[in-house]
Amino acid sequence: MRALKHRHQKSFFIEVRLLPGYAKYYAKNLSEDIARKFKVRGAMKVKGAGRRGAIPHIALYGESQTNDIRKVVSEVERIGRQYNPIPFKIRGFDYFDKEHKVIYLDIEPSPELERLRWELAQSLSKISIPKPQDTKRKFEFHLTVAFKDIDKKFNKIWDYVKSIEEPDINQYLLRITILRGNRSILCEYDLVLKRLLNRREALNRALCRATINEWKESQGLPQQESFSFFTRLINFVKSLGS
Numbered sequence: 001m002r003a004l005k006h007r008h009q010k011s012f013f014i015e016v017r018l019l020p021g022y023a024k025y026y027a028k029n030l031s032e033d034i035a036r037k038f039k040v041r042g043a044m045k046v047k048g049a050g051r052r053g054a055i056p057h058i059a060l061y062g063e064s065q066t067n068d069i070r071k072v073v074s075e076v077e078r079i080g081r082q083y084n085p086i087p088f089k090i091r092g093f094d095y096f097d098k099e100h101k102v103i104y105l106d107i108e109p110s111p112e113l114e115r116l117r118w119e120l121a122q123s124l125s126k127i128s129i130p131k132p133q134d135t136k137r138k139f140e141f142h143l144t145v146a147f148k149d150i151d152k153k154f155n156k157i158w159d160y161v162k163s164i165e166e167p168d169i170n171q172y173l174l175r176i177t178i179l180r181g182n183r184s185i186l187c188e189y190d191l192v193l194k195r196l197l198n199r200r201e202a203l204n205r206a207l208c209r210a211t212i213n214e215w216k217e218s219q220g221l222p223q224q225e226s227f228s229f230f231t232r233l234i235n236f237v238k239s240l241g242s
Contacts, residue, residue, distance in 0.1 A: 008067040009065040009066065009067060010065065010066055010067075010069045010180075010181065011062075011063055011064070011065050011180070011181025012062055012063070012064060012065075012066065012069060012072060012128075012178060012179060012180060012181060012186065013059065013061070013062040013063050013064075013178070013179040013181075013183070014059075014060040014061035014062055014076065014120060014124070014176065014177070014178055014179075015057045015058060015059050015060055015061075015177050015179065016057060016058040016060060016173050016175070016176065016177065017055065017056070017057045017175070017177050018056045018057065018058075018143075018171070019174055019175070019208060019211065019212055020208065020209075020212070021212070022169065023056075023090055023169045023171050024056050026090075026167060026169065027054070027056035027090075027105060027143055027145060028054050028055075028056050030105075030145050030164075031054035031056070031144075031145040031146065032054055034103075034145060034146045034150075034157055034160070034161075035054075035146075037160065038150070038153050038156065038157055038160075040146070040148070040149050040150050040153060040157075041148045041149050054145070056143055057143065057177070058107055058141060058142070058143050059142075060116075060117050060120055060176070061117070061120050061121055061124055061130075061134050062128075062131065062134070063131070063181065064124065064128040064129055064130055064131065064134070065128060065129045066124075066127055066128035066129075067127075068127055069186070071127050072124060072127060072128065072178065073178060073186070073187060073196070075120075075123045075124060075127070076120065076124075076176055076178055076189055077189050077196050079116070079119050079120055079123060080176050080189035080191060081189075081194065083112065083116055083191055084191060085172040085173060085174050085191050085192060085215055086110060086112045086113050086116060086172060086173040086191070087110045087112070087113075087170065087171070087172055087173075088107055088108060088109050088110050088113045088141070088171055088172075088173065089107070089108040089168065089169065089170055089171065090105050090106070090107060090108075090143065090167050090168075090169040090171060091106055091107075091108045091166070091167065091168050091169075092105075092106045092166045092167065092168075093105060093106060093161050093162070093164075093166060094106045094142070095154075095158065096140075096142075100147065100148070100151055101147070101150060101151055101154045102142075102144055102146070102147040103144070103145055103146040103147070103150070103154075103157060103158060103161060104142040104143055104144045104145060105142065105143040105145060105167065106141075106142060107141035107142055107143060108141075109141045113141070113173060114139070116173075116176075117139055117141075118137055118139075120176075121134045121135070121139075145161075146161075172215065173191065174190065174191055174192050174211055174212070174215055175188045175189065175190050175191065175192075175197075175202070175211065176188060176189045176191070177202070184199075185199050185202050185203065186199060187199060187202060188201075188202040190211055192211045192214050192215045192218075193210070193211060193214065
């Protein structure tokens with residue numbers, strides 16, 4: 001692949017961010033519990049002199065650089081349109097024993113999730129600089145709960161994690177998130193509403209609930225008490241894309 005010109009490069013990531021629900025709060029609380037108990041950063045985000053909470057997510061592609069971030073967005077939208085919400089499981093714990101150790105929740109992907117990830121990798125590698133793991137069909141799906149400064153305390157942290165009952169949580173991928181190099185959301189493609197959301201829409205709590213409620217309705221699951229409001233919001237959002 002021809003080298004990208006440095007002055008035009010933009011860094012980006014593609015990932016799945018867990019939407020509000022049991023799985024998100026389980027992963028977030030576990031990460032923050034580890035950080036607190038063992039006085040490490042864990043998976044916390046550092047901002048200025050303080051710390052922000054962990055953001056549970058599953059990497060799909062990157063970090064990478066591209067000369068055409070609009071094309072990246074277009075390809076994510078094109079591929080995302082072909083998929084409905086995608087099932088996967090959060091099942092058990094594991095760790096990477098590399099230069100710096102990483103403890104994570106193991107992700108058991110469905111064939112659909114594996115196919116989505118590979119389609120994204122094949123398409124985006126043509127317009128960006130892929131990492132080695134993004135060029136391979138086999139991929140380690142995981143959700144990190146502790147890394148960064150845990151090396152010296154790894155054994156104690158791992159013993160603690162092993163003492164916890166292993167999770168076995170069914171989940172669905174509802175949105176594909178595109179992040180800028182600074183890890184802020186650029187946009188998301190919503191597999192439920194079938195449209196691209198800008199940053200403001202992606203962070204909108206009411207719209208997030210609309211996504212979840214529409215998916216729940218399709219599965220015959222109980223709705224939020226204020227579902228009628230979210231139904232109207234869904235219909236409004238759909239009208240924008242028509």
